[in-house]
Each structure stands twice: as C-alpha cells, then as structure tokens.
Amino acid sequence: MLLLCPSCRVPHKSEAMSQTHRIILFSLWTLISGYAEDRVRDLMSRYPLIDGHNDLALQLRKLYNNRLNHINVNNMSNIATDITRLHAGHVQAQMFAVYVMCGAQDKDAVRLTLEQIDVLRRMCTEYKDFELVTSLRQKIACMLSIEGGHSIDSSLPALRMFYQLGVRSMSLTHTCNTPWAESSSKHHTFYQKQNNSLTSFGKAVVEEMNRLGMIIDLSHTSWGTAEAVLNHSKAPVIFSHSSSYAVCNNDRNVPDRLLKKLKNNRGLIMVNLHTDFISCKKEANISHVADHFDHIKKVIGADSIGIGSDFEGAVRFPKGLQDVSKYPALIGELLRRNWTEQELADILRQNFIRIFDEVEKMRDQLVWERPSEVQISMEEVKNPCRLVLRPPSSSCSSPNRSQLCTLLALVLLLSNLILLQ
Numbered sequence: 530m531l532l533l534c535p536s537c538r539v540p541h542k543s544e545a546m547s548q549t550h551r552i553i554l555f556s557l558w559t560l561i562s563g564y565a566e567d568r569v570r571d572l573m574s575r576y577p578l579i580d581g582h583n584d585l586a587l588q589l590r591k592l593y594n595n596r597l598n599h600i601n602v603n604n605m606s607n608i609a610t611d612i613t614r615l616h617a618g619h620v621q622a623q624m625f626a627v628y629v630m631c632g633a634q635d636k637d638a639v640r641l642t643l644e645q646i647d648v649l650r651r652m653c654t655e656y657k658d659f660e661l662v663t664s665l666r667q668k669i670a671c672m673l674s675i676e677g678g679h680s681i682d683s684s685l686p687a688l689r690m691f692y693q694l695g696v697r698s699m700s701l702t703h704t705c706n707t708p709w710a711e712s713s714s715k716h717h718t719f720y721q722k723q724n725n726s727l728t729s730f731g732k733a734v735v736e737e738m739n740r741l742g743m744i745i746d747l748s749h750t751s752w753g754t755a756e757a758v759l760n761h762s763k764a765p766v767i768f769s770h771s772s773s774y775a776v777c778n779n780d781r782n783v784p785d786r787l788l789k790k791l792k793n794n795r796g797l798i799m800v801n802l803h804t805d806f807i808s809c810k811k812e813a814n815i816s817h818v819a820d821h822f823d824h825i826k827k828v829i830g831a832d833s834i835g836i837g838s839d840f841e842g843a844v845r846f847p848k849g850l851q852d853v854s855k856y857p858a859l860i861g862e863l864l865r866r867n868w869t870e871q872e873l874a875d876i877l878r879q880n881f882i883r884i885f886d887e888v889e890k891m892r893d894q895l896v897w898e899r900p901s902e903v904q905i906s907m908e909e910v911k912n913p914c915r916l917v918l919r920p921p922s923s924s925c926s927s928p929n930r931s932q933l934c935t936l937l938a939l940v941l942l943l944s945n946l947i948l949l950q
C-alpha cells in the first residue's frame with residue numbers, strides 16, 4: 530500500500546526500478562479493486578438492498594416541520610439520505626420509521642404518529658422514484674414501521690387502524706417503557722415493570738400483530754421483553770436496527786443467548802451501523818461493522834442477518850459508511866472476508882423477504898380469528914388524558930369527576946322520568 534501512495538518517500542536503490550514497480554503495482558491494484566467494485570455492483574444490482582431502518586421522517590419534521598412542498602427529496606446534501614444517493618447505494622426498499630418522541634406518550638402521540646405517516650405517505654406517492662408498498666406482492670420500495678409502542682396509546686383498535694394506513698411493522702418500545710412492555714433504556718422509569726416485561730396486554734398486542742400480519746420489531750426493547758416476545762410470538766420477529774452485544778456491549782445490541790432464541794423463532798437481526806453500537810467508541814470503520822456480521826454469522830448463520838442502518842436516527846456513522854450511497858463498501862468488505870454471493874444476497878434482501886412472507890403466511894393461518902377486544906385497565910395506563918365513555922358509575926374516582934357524575938346521573942334520571950311520562 531505504501532508504494533501506491535504517490536507522495537510517499539520511496540527507498541533509493543534504483544529510482545527507475547521503483548518507478549516501474551510502482552506503475553505495475555498500481556495498475557494491478559486498480560485492476561483488482563476495479564474488479565471487486567464491478568463484482569459488488571453486479572451483485573447489488575441483482576440483489577438490491579432492503580434496509581430495515583431509516584429515520585428520514587424524523588429529519589423532515591425536525592428540519593422542515595414536514596413541509597414537503599418546500600424541499601427537494603432528490604437532493605438533500607445536509608443529511609445522509611436522498612433519492613439520488615439511495616439509487617447510488619443500490620437501495621431498492623426502505624423501512625421508514627414512523628417515530629414520535631417518548632415525551633408524547635399519554636399526550637398527543639397518536640396525532641403525531643398520524644402526521645408522520647402522512648408525511649411519509651405523501652413523500653412516497655409524490656416522488657416518482659418511490660412507491661408505497663404494503664405487501665410483497667408488489668414492487669417493494671417504501672415500507673412504514675412505527676418506532677415505539679407508545680404510538681398506539683395502549684389501544685388495539687389504534688394498532689389496527691395504523692395497519693390500515695399501511696404500517697407493516699412496529700417496535701414495541703422506543704426509549705420509554707409502555708404500560709405493557711419494557712425498554713432497553715433506563716432513561717424513563719415510568720411504567721417500569723418488575724419481573725413482568727410483557728404484561729397480559731403486551732401479549733395481546735403480540736397476538737394481534739401476529740393476526741394482522743404486522744412484523745414485530747424488538748429493537749429498543751429490554752432483553753426481558755425480547756425474550757418474552759420470542760416465547761410468545763407465533764410468527765418470526767425482527768430486530769430492525771440492533772447489532773451484536775458480544776462485539777460491542779451496548780444495551781441496544783443483542784446478546785448471543787437471544788440470538789439463538791431468534792434463530793429458533795426463524796427471525797432476523799438487521800445490523801445497526803451507528804458508530805456507538807458498532808465499536809462502543811466515538812469512531813469506527815467498515816472493519817468494525819464487518820466484525821458484527823462475522824460474529825453473528827458464526828453464532829446463528831447468515832440466513833438470520835440483514836442490514837438496518839439507522840441513518841437519520843443516529844448522529845455518528847463509521848468512516849466510509851456515512852450515507853445511503855455507501856452500502857457497496859460494506860458488501861465489498863464482506864466479499865473480501867469470503868462471504869459467498871448466496872450469503873450476501875440473503876443479507877441484502879432474501880432473508881427479509883422470507884420473514885415478511887412467513888409473517889403473512891401466519892396471518893393467513895389466523896384468518897378465522899376475530900379482531901381482539903382486549904382492553905387495558907385504567908389502573909395500568911395511569912393516563913389522565915383518557916376520557917372514559919362508559920356509564921358514569923363505573924369510572925368516578927376523583928372528587929371533580931364524582932361531582933360531574935352525580936350531575937350526569939341526575940340528568941339521566943330526569944330525562945328518563947320525562948321520557949316515561
């Protein structure tokens with residue numbers, strides 16, 4: 530390598546000799562690397578990438594307040610994602626995260642979630658390069674995945690309506706616990722559960738997602754929740770953007786013991802490229818990323834691995850993998866590490882297609898099950914914003930409410946009396 534660098538000092542001997550040496554080596558190197566690049570390009574045009582996680586919609590909200598009319602998604606050089614570079618990176622399908630901050634839990638999470646779905650649905654229909662898809666029968670392009678169970682406000686009907694709007698995956702938590710599942714993060718202790726990382730309502734959410742044919746995503750959940758879901762789900766699940774805990778011990782990553790359970794479940798881990806989860810340091814390069822792929826392959830095989838970049842959702846990415854046009858560099862590194870074309874085709878897209886297919890097959894098997902009417906109890910949600918449209922007697926607790934209820938009861942009594950007459 531030193532010899533190839535034009536500005537490097539070359540040892541004396543015969544100057545002419547080393548010059549020829551350099552030229553020959555340089556041509557050889559360009560030939561080989563040119564060949565490797567062609568091989569990656571050829572492979573990726575036959576097996577274009579399905580990426581498991583991109584937070585573009587979060588940036589659209591933060592930077593532009595979702596005003597799509599004022600921007601050009603073809604070219605957004607201030608962030609890591611735009612249509613031009615998605616093409617350059619051979620990305621053919623992207624799961625776009627529908628994410629709202631945990632601060633919205635028990636407040637306006639549902640409205641904000643709808644607004645994020647709206648901006649993604651608009652983007653994916655207004656730009657001719659995108660196509661919004663909801664099943665594998667169609668050409669794949671934009672897929673919608675909710676990031677964080679707080680978005681459904683503990684309501685299975687809300688979950689079903691999000692499915693109707695095209696959402697095909699949901700991670701059960703973000704950094705906050707929900708009343709029914711636990712986060713890997715220790716930032717928010719609200720709704721912390723002891724020895725019950727998936728409550729009975731949580732199990733109902735899992736069952737309903739199985740019935741709907743929605744992919745269950747365990748990235749961001751605690752390991753306890755992940756294990757409980759792996760025990761309970763009838764369909765394969767994914768970690769849409771998590772890496773290996775054995776390589777970098779960050780709680781967002783997955784330990785080998787859960788990887789093995791994931792393999793039994795026929796599920797998928799889509800490796801997160803965020804530097805902090807890759808090297809556990811502030812810096813990383815493509816070798817560090819490839820180490821995660823090698824390790825996970827060693828533990829559970831290449832047919833359980835995918836890629837879930839987390840572009841736009843994280844701030845630091847490894848050298849050489851800074852934006853959505855750079856995936857070929859990663860595939861090139863795995864080729865150098867002797868990954869076979871079949872294994873690369875699998876991690877680029879075939880594995881994801883298999884999972885989605887199996888999730889939909891399970892949905893088809895469950896076709897005779899009726900929509901779940903399980904409801905969470907008021908004690909479990911502790912949400913003062915919930916309006917309860919039930920007979921007054923069942924829900925009066927606060928003094929204010931009891932006054933209101935007495936009043937309502939009186940009105941009802943009076944109107945009944947009037948009607949009876």
Ligand SMILES: *[C@@H]1O[C@H](CO)[C@@H](O)[C@H](O)[C@H]1NC(C)=O
Pocket residue numbers: 604605606613
């Ligand atoms: C993208 O935008 C930048 C600056 O906004 C401009 O310099 C560049 O030429 C544009 N590229 C394309 C392909 O339109």
Ligand SMILES: *[C@@H]1O[C@H](CO)[C@@H](O)[C@H](O)[C@H]1NC(C)=O
Pocket residue numbers: 723724
């Ligand atoms: C939870 O489990 C731990 C260890 O198994 C035990 O020490 C603790 O008492 C349990 N807590 C509850 C609330 O059951």
Ligand SMILES: *[C@@H]1O[C@H](CO)[C@@H](O)[C@H](O)[C@H]1NC(C)=O
Pocket residue numbers: 753756757760
């Ligand atoms: C999952 O199942 C295993 C084996 O049946 C059991 O040992 C474990 O306690 C279960 N874990 C949870 C969280 O349900």
Ligand SMILES: *[C@@H]1O[C@H](CO)[C@@H](O)[C@H](O)[C@H]1NC(C)=O
Pocket residue numbers: 813814815816817
């Ligand atoms: C990545 O960094 C490590 C040191 O942390 C180094 O050994 C390795 O060669 C680097 N890989 C690349 C592709 O630059």
Ligand SMILES: *[C@@H]1O[C@H](CO)[C@@H](O)[C@H](O)[C@H]1NC(C)=O
Pocket residue numbers: 865866867
């Ligand atoms: C890849 O395979 C070749 C030929 O079998 C071998 O020489 C080389 O050491 C292998 N490289 C790695 C990184 O395993």
Ligand SMILES: *[C@@H]1O[C@H](CO)[C@@H](O)[C@H](O)[C@H]1NC(C)=O
Pocket residue numbers: 928929932
């Ligand atoms: C309702 O409750 C709040 C706080 O508990 C109190 O400040 C307010 O006066 C109450 N209103 C009525 C009508 O009792």
Ligand SMILES: [Zn+2]
Pocket residue numbers: 676749770842
């Ligand atoms: Zn995330």
